């Protein structure tokens with residue numbers, strides 16, 4: 198590999214904050230809001246033109262159940278519940294009919310609600326601003342370097358939160374990373390005019406998919422979000438790419454869009470003849486499920502998660518199933534707390550069922566929800582740094598469950614409170630009172646028992 202040397206240059210300091218959060222999905226926004234509500238001066242850096250990450254730029258519109266598997270006890274509240282209530286007031290959220298008790302919302306309205314949080318909590322937001330590097334002095338981070346229309350500048354802060362999904366700050370800090378054996382593939386969601394029933398779609402793809410270069414790939418769609426004549430399609434994948442690599446990401450964006458047109462072309466030819474199929478909106482950023490994971494004090498494992506292991510420093514409660522999009526054979530596997538395992542291939546092509554509890558000889562009552570301790574966010578090299586998001590330290594199965602937004606939202610909130618507690622205590626992040634963080638989260642509305 199060849200290198201060129203950049204000349205040394207002075208970079209102006211554009212902001213000084215107590216807490217600087219990089220990445221503005223709900224994970225990052227909720228970290229920022231929690232820290233700000235405790236009294237911290239917060240800066241938030243986001244490279245896109247809006248907040249919300251995969252939910253808004255990737256058109257993902259479902260938050261899963263806030264209740265345990267009985268549907269009786271509420272186990273998730275905090276900013277997730279507050280946001281759902283605020284969106285409800287705007288007529289932008291409704292409870293789905295599905296047994297999962299999920300909430301479907303208008304993800305474009307979420308952009309506006311997240312802007313409201315920024316204004317109300319006086320967070321200094323930088324949109325269209327790319328995190329480009331950081332400066333640290335030994336084990337203390339001093340500033341992040343950003344690039345935007347003003348050129349290159351620096352944000353100084355007392356504490357930094359990496360909420361970039363891919364862990365861009367973790368990468369630059371050389372925190373030990375790994376990739377799971379299989380990496381869940383990305384998908385490019387889109388809004389389509391016209392509807393297609395799943396049986397006919399399955400036949401069309403199997404018989405004619407090759408004409409447009411489409412494979413018989415598993416996926417889902419949602420009709421309820423934008424009215425009856427607009428469907429959200431989430432049924433493509435781009436395989437064999439790792440989206441924290443620039444060239445893979447570029448290829449994936451283009452291939453995802455190619456698949457959108459191919460899908461619509463097929464429906465125009467073989468779908469319902471009276472339907473007028475067309476592309477209404479393409480996601481503004483491909484939906485990335487998984488890239489790198491970074492090592493922290495605690496690694497989440499599928500076994501502990503599905504057995505519902507409890508932790509004194511728990512900052513997350515959840516029920517969402519293990520959900521693994523296969524990286525190689527166009528299938529998906531779900532594993533539930535009650536033992537059920539189901540795998541689906543293609544568009545209704547093949548299904549398999551099993552039970553992991555029976556297979557492992559586990560008896561007794563299944564757990565009604567799982568937990569995750571604060572230690573999953575904490576590394577022990579940089580005293581004023583924490584990470585939250587899909588870069589989390591988890592094996593394939595645990596990641597499959599934890600990666601959904603009702604879970605990552607809670608980790609964002611925990612990161613914001615831990616940031617404040619670190620600054621307040623003057624201790625390195627790994628020495629803070631973790632029980633106090635949990636108590637503060639609870640006092641701020643989290644449903645932690």
Ligand SMILES: Cc1cc2nc3c(=O)[nH]c(=O)nc-3n(C[C@H](O)[C@H](O)[C@H](O)COP(=O)(O)OP(=O)(O)OC[C@H]3O[C@@H](n4cnc5c(N)ncnc54)[C@H](O)[C@@H]3O)c2cc1C
Nearest residue numbers: 220222224244250251259328361362484485586587601602
């Ligand atoms: C197709 C698809 C469907 C899904 N369906 C669901 C679902 O129905 N329900 C559900 O709950 N979950 C779903 N998920 C999972 C969930 O959406 C994601 O795991 C979650 O949103 C990831 O959140 P995050 O904060 O870790 O990362 P992201 O959402 O990727 O957010 C990272 C943020 O950081 C910003 N950023 C990154 N790098 C930089 C940088 N260098 N400088 C500045 N800003 C930066 C990004 O622009 C982004 O806003 C789905 C995922 C995909 C891909």
